[in-house]
Amino acid sequence: MPTQLQIARQGVISDQVRLVGRAESIPAEQLSQEVASGRVVIPANKVHLQRGLRPIGIGRPLRTKVNANIGTSGARSDLSLELEKLRIALEAGADTIMDLSTGGDIDHIRQELLQACPVPFGTVPIYQVIQGRDVDEVTVDLIIGTIESQARQGVDFFTLHAGLLSRHLALVEDRLAGIVSRGGALLAKWMVHHGKENPLYEYFDDICQILTEFDVCISLGDGLRPGAIADATDQAQLAELEVLAELVERAWAHGCQVMVEGPGHVPFNQIQYNMELQQRLCHGAPFYVLGPVVTDIAPGYDHITAAIGGTAAAYYGASFLCYVTPTEHLGLPSAEDVRIGVIAARIAAHAADLARGLPSALAADRQISLARRELDWERHLAIAIDPQTARRIYLQACKDSNNLEPGKADYCTMCGKQWCSLRISKELRQAR
Amino acid sequence: MPTQLQIARQGVISDQVRLVGRAESIPAEQLSQEVASGRVVIPANKVHLQRGLRPIGIGRPLRTKVNANIGTSGARSDLSLELEKLRIALEAGADTIMDLSTGGDIDHIRQELLQACPVPFGTVPIYQVIQGRDVDEVTVDLIIGTIESQARQGVDFFTLHAGLLSRHLALVEDRLAGIVSRGGALLAKWMVHHGKENPLYEYFDDICQILTEFDVCISLGDGLRPGAIADATDQAQLAELEVLAELVERAWAHGCQVMVEGPGHVPFNQIQYNMELQQRLCHGAPFYVLGPVVTDIAPGYDHITAAIGGTAAAYYGASFLCYVTPTEHLGLPSAEDVRIGVIAARIAAHAADLARGLPSALAADRQISLARRELDWERHLAIAIDPQTARRIYLQACKDSNNLEPGKADYCTMCGKQWCSLRISKELRQAR
Numbered sequence: 001m002p003t004q005l006q007i008a009r010q011g012v013i014s015d016q017v018r019l020v021g022r023a024e025s026i027p028a029e030q031l032s033q034e035v036a037s038g039r040v041v042i043p044a045n046k047v048h049l050q051r052g053l054r055p056i057g058i059g060r061p062l063r064t065k066v067n068a069n070i071g072t073s074g075a076r077s078d079l080s081l082e083l084e085k086l087r088i089a090l091e092a093g094a095d096t097i098m099d100l101s102t103g104g105d106i107d108h109i110r111q112e113l114l115q116a117c118p119v120p121f122g123t124v125p126i127y128q129v130i131q132g133r134d135v136d137e138v139t140v141d142l143i144i145g146t147i148e149s150q151a152r153q154g155v156d157f158f159t160l161h162a163g164l165l166s167r168h169l170a171l172v173e174d175r176l177a178g179i180v181s182r183g184g185a186l187l188a189k190w191m192v193h194h195g196k197e198n199p200l201y202e203y204f205d206d207i208c209q210i211l212t213e214f215d216v217c218i219s220l221g222d223g224l225r226p227g228a229i230a231d232a233t234d235q236a237q238l239a240e241l242e243v244l245a246e247l248v249e250r251a252w253a254h255g256c257q258v259m260v261e262g263p264g265h266v267p268f269n270q271i272q273y274n275m276e277l278q279q280r281l282c283h284g285a286p287f288y289v290l291g292p293v294v295t296d297i298a299p300g301y302d303h304i305t306a307a308i309g310g311t312a313a314a315y316y317g318a319s320f321l322c323y324v325t326p327t328e329h330l331g332l333p334s335a336e337d338v339r340i341g342v343i344a345a346r347i348a349a350h351a352a353d354l355a356r357g358l359p360s361a362l363a364a365d366r367q368i369s370l371a372r373r374e375l376d377w378e379r380h381l382a383i384a385i386d387p388q389t390a391r392r393i394y395l396q397a398c399k400d401s402n403n404l405e406p407g408k409a410d411y412c413t414m415c416g417k418q419w420c421s422l423r424i425s426k427e428l429r430q431a432r
Numbered sequence: 433m434p435t436q437l438q439i440a441r442q443g444v445i446s447d448q449v450r451l452v453g454r455a456e457s458i459p460a461e462q463l464s465q466e467v468a469s470g471r472v473v474i475p476a477n478k479v480h481l482q483r484g485l486r487p488i489g490i491g492r493p494l495r496t497k498v499n500a501n502i503g504t505s506g507a508r509s510d511l512s513l514e515l516e517k518l519r520i521a522l523e524a525g526a527d528t529i530m531d532l533s534t535g536g537d538i539d540h541i542r543q544e545l546l547q548a549c550p551v552p553f554g555t556v557p558i559y560q561v562i563q564g565r566d567v568d569e570v571t572v573d574l575i576i577g578t579i580e581s582q583a584r585q586g587v588d589f590f591t592l593h594a595g596l597l598s599r600h601l602a603l604v605e606d607r608l609a610g611i612v613s614r615g616g617a618l619l620a621k622w623m624v625h626h627g628k629e630n631p632l633y634e635y636f637d638d639i640c641q642i643l644t645e646f647d648v649c650i651s652l653g654d655g656l657r658p659g660a661i662a663d664a665t666d667q668a669q670l671a672e673l674e675v676l677a678e679l680v681e682r683a684w685a686h687g688c689q690v691m692v693e694g695p696g697h698v699p700f701n702q703i704q705y706n707m708e709l710q711q712r713l714c715h716g717a718p719f720y721v722l723g724p725v726v727t728d729i730a731p732g733y734d735h736i737t738a739a740i741g742g743t744a745a746a747y748y749g750a751s752f753l754c755y756v757t758p759t760e761h762l763g764l765p766s767a768e769d770v771r772i773g774v775i776a777a778r779i780a781a782h783a784a785d786l787a788r789g790l791p792s793a794l795a796a797d798r799q800i801s802l803a804r805r806e807l808d809w810e811r812h813l814a815i816a817i818d819p820q821t822a823r824r825i826y827l828q829a830c831k832d833s834n835n836l837e838p839g840k841a842d843y844c845t846m847c848g849k850q851w852c853s854l855r856i857s858k859e860l861r862q863a864r
Binding site for chain 1: 505507508535614618660662726740760784787789815825826847854857861
């Protein structure tokens with residue numbers, strides 16, 4: 001069975017292209033060409049499709065998408081909590097979910113999460129390979145077998161840190177933060193221990209053949225992403241990116257869908273360069289970025305540092321933002337942190353889409369501002385990006401303001417009646 | 433007694449210039465020249481100085497500064513709550529405070545807040561003028577008298593919406609959100625009602641003379657700032673900005689310190705243009721922006737939309753960010769909202785300073801990343817932008833992870849021991 005890429009190359013419009021085109025108001029023919037060129041991916045494992053996956057597209061011509069990471073750890077492995085995080089992430093509007101579980105019965109957890117997940121679902125197969133094993137027990141067969149078994153299970157996209165090579169390790173020596181990618185660090189350890197090249201690179205073609213069978217989209221991991229502002233856009237990062245660009249073409253040669261992962265910790269002034277470089281080197285393959293966070297100093301607020309960087313990234317070239325939660329750098333997120341993380345990333349995605357002039361984004365802002373102007377509180381709150389939070393704050397503000405009756409007054413609790421500029425603006429309009 | 437501007441023009445280095453220069457590691461001679469040129473202001477009312485004001489400087493050569501708005505409303509007027517907000521804002525690191533009180537005994541509230549405020553303190557005098565009065569009772573004498581009495585009290589900077597003129601009102605007609613500035617809306621109402629020009633414009637020279645006596649810095653309000661993305665960078669906004677530029681030169685002619693206020697709601701792609709335009713038209717007078725928020729759709733999260741816009745603004749030309757809290761557009765902030773608003777604005781200011789290459793900003797990121805690399809949790813948390821929040825999240829994460837003993841482990845609760853990339857990086861470094 002051909003992949004979305006292969007179908008589109010044949011000039012055939014798949015059902016998935018048709019659905020995505022409709023959702024994004026883009027003609028199916030045009031979208032199919034974008035898929036054929038590799039500039040848009042539709043991660044849709046055939047197994048997951050049969051179980052009711054709602055396909056989405058990722059790429060520059062489309063709305064910027066948002067991923068939420070969930071998953072267990074060795075110290076905390078509770079399936080019901082992860083199912084709750086999944087539910088909250090979907091409710092908050094995550095476009096995709098990644099299961100990064102590293103603790104408990106990972107196969108079972110993935111099976112249950114995948115079953116409950118109607119949107120594209122990603123994993124990092126190397127995480128399962130190392131679970132409960134020492135690095136010397138990890139063989140190439142084990143790695144490839146795990147990839148195949150997860151593909152068979154229905155996972156829609158895999159992060160594969162295939163671009164991190166032995167020759168890059170010397171470039172990491174002068175770094176402040178070294179290797180901060182978990183997958184990257186583990187592969188580096190494997191390479192040093194076994195004295196061999198990265199198996200994901202060495203066996204990349206074999207892996208591609210497995211993935212095309214199920215149409216799993218590759219997400220080329222950036223094992224050398226900078227983990228500190230001081231390391232941003234350094235030689236290690238750029239050297240790996242060049243290999244990722246080579247792997248994009250190799251994946252395409254197999255008819256395999258592919259996107260590229262990006263940094264990381266990047267100061268605001270380097271984001272444009274990073275985005276444009278990836279788009280140029282990787283021939284427009286979609287860029288999937290983690291943040292980027294624009295400073296190191298804000299643990300507890302990295303959903304905000306990532307929203308700043310994510311807006312700039314998605315404006316200048318990224319198509320897909322991985323959320324960052326307030327617990328980043330400190331621990332694993334609670335369900336509430338998941339919600340905040342998704343909303344913050346969606347704000348960044350939307351702000352970038354607005355800046356790119358996407359008609360649907362412009363219409364959304366126009367609608368809420370019309371409701372605001374008319375002091376139509378019900379509608380204002382209902383169409384907010386997070387209606388629940390907006391309503392909670394509004395009701396509290398009414399309560400604190402001499403129990404103003406919510407939604408009834410022709411002013412808000414921020415300025416009060418006499419000071420309501422919107423009310424005065426209305427008067428001025430009517431006076432003319 | 434001369435103003436900071438006049439002193440600097442005479443080639444004399446004031447005590448305040450010396451203090452600010454030391455705090456910002458910039459030679460006093462150079463800073464004095466920046467003050468003389470108007471590119472840096474040091475808002476320091478002589479009365480407040482005598483009572484122990486710690487002066488700060490605002491301008492492009494310096495660290496980006498952050499203001500927190502507090503103040504009562506007609507519906508909620510509790511001095512102790514406002515004193516608590518002041519305390520929290522200062523603790524969170526606000527560089528300046530504005531008292532926007534519109535309810536209760538405003539004079540008394542201002543007196544008490546000013547007394548407790550060691551940093552520059554600003555107000556919007558027109559708010560007091562209209563309190564308890566109808567628009568037809570507001571006279572020019574009342575306006576000027578109020579300005580003088582607040583100057584005498586020790587206020588360091590005044591927002592004066594002096595650039596909004598009768599001829600601009602027609603430009604507002606096609607706007608989606610009309611006039612959203614409270615001061616702007618009230619003055620427009622006054623102008624329409626009395627059939628006269630804006631008194632702050634008409635009597636601008638008289639006002640400057642009063643302000644130079646105390647060295648109150650003018651903050652030229654943007655009464656026509658866009659209140660919706662659809663209105664950003666429109667004719668009304670730009671026409672007012674041209675008048676503000678004229679008023680900058682008129683203030684300077686009086687030896688009066690002056691800065692300019694700016695938008696508002698601005699999409700990400702228009703921020704650079706807005707900043708560069710203000711800097712060019714206003715001859716480098718410091719730009720003080722409210723946000724800008726980069727989308728209308730996120731009530732409840734406008735500290736985030738403002739942090740996104742504020743980073744870009746401070747990178748491209750602004751020197752001073754007015755915080756926006758999660759309650760913006762919905763109500764008045766609680767003390768906790770004040771704290772979140774200050775931190776979010778400080779993140780934006782810092783991210784921009786980092787992008788501008790300020791050595792102190794680069795050093796801060798380097799330090800926390802070194803602590804992170806060494807898995808030195810005590811130091812990591814202590815030097816975070818909000819140590820209290822970072823610590824709370826970290827301790828909770830430890831608790832949730834089988835009660836890991838905080839700070840003892842050579843890994844964190846995010847990835848756990850086996851997955852700790854920092855620990856593996858350390859191993860790899862040691863293996864070489």
